[in-house]
Amino acid sequence: MDTPVQSFAVANLRRRPVVVETGGFVVGFDPDTTSPYINYATPLLGAAPTGSDVAALVAAFRGRGLKPRLEFAPDGAPAVEPALRAAGFTVEAVHEYLVCTPGSLTMPQADGGSGPVVETPDSDADYSAVDAALAEAFSGEFASSPEGANRLRRNQESGGAVRFVRAPDGSCAGGATCSAPAVGTSELAGVGTRPAFRGRGIAAAVTAALAEAMFHKGADSVWLEYSGDGSRRVYERIGFRPQGTRLYMSLES
Template sequence: MDLRIQRSVVSHLRTRPKALEIGPFVAGLDPDTESPFINYASPVPGAPITAADVAALVTAFTEAGRKPRLEYVTSCTLELEALLLGAGFTVEVRNQYLICTPSTLGTPPVPADFDLREPETDRDRAAVITAQNEAFGDFSGDPSEDAVARMRRHQENGGVTLGARTRDGVWAGGGQAVPPNDGLSEVAGIAVREAFRRRGLGGAITAGITRRLFDRGAEVAWLEASGDDSWRVYERIGFVPSGYRLYISRD
């Protein structure tokens, strides 16, 4: 499973607006945002990697005006972490990821007075992004046109975006999943505004996204939990622990 996950990540990066092949790495860059969570690289499984390759990666990111950053499944490239640390990189976090299949997925009830729906207009997309941002502690205001356009492209390219909305039209949270590749898709960005938490919305959104992935032919959904609370939510709906991924960057 580790190898399938890593291959899927690399394939997804190749679909970015500005994808770069840098030796044994694939970098997925987006000219519309400097966010390091969107602009990052990952190694091609099985490709040999040298210190010179890492130096070339740093140069490519620097020339693009982006922070050098990688995300990858650790078991697929065991020697890479030492090379990165030697080049001045710092580990951000090491997360265990969880996987779910159609046979393990549970479908919790959607809490009363809420509907789950995919945003169909840019106004709704902006509202979902705002809800996610606020849930993650970002109260900077309305999302940019680029962020809304990115969500629209995401949906048009086969990705899933799902939001939870109250019966009176307030978007309480949301999440998304990348377009399936090799039968796999990553679920991410699950977020619920503080005022709507502790009602089961996080689990309902995650299950709703995952069910849509399976209905569209995905074989495996995977995600990472940010803490004990979310870990329990994901396990309750059928996600089980699997391998580990490393997030590492250089200032």
């Protein structure tokens, strides 16, 4: 059973600015954005929702003008997927996740003895640069914004971590974030490198630095999802190993 990752998903959503708990689900909302990738729900471990439970969940989203959407590890709540499908939810994606532990982490070795220098943002300009770089890296899936930069700062200041590699012009070449540990684990997300700087080991460097930072904070593991075989190989080289899957489901209007 994917207990640690699903338990983390619950604990992490409970950190959101607005939290709604209904019918075995936890919903996390951020009033600064309408993004479905930030405003979503997850079930409690072992949840077995009824039709009325799912209807109440949908109402929590609709009342805010948002798309009902969930992210969860299905093995942690096997009854949830059938209940959502019965209510008209469909699967957006199934993502495998990888897990790294202190014993498996391997810090990357750069050819020639030098590699990307990983930094922690310490100014508004740095946070804005990281936000802009990630927006570019993910091909406009989200737009850079002051709110996005503020979310990065809040993450860093609330026990999580943000790491980046600076470009020659002082901007950000690539970076990533890691949520503050909860229930012994932490989610590493948003690993992105601007197209002009790919192939230079930036993703591996920031990922390893973030995992190391979380282990120093007491996490027993760090997990992430990957977007393709190329990124998977990067993560596996530094000690991430396959462990389970996560399911993304949503309800269209």
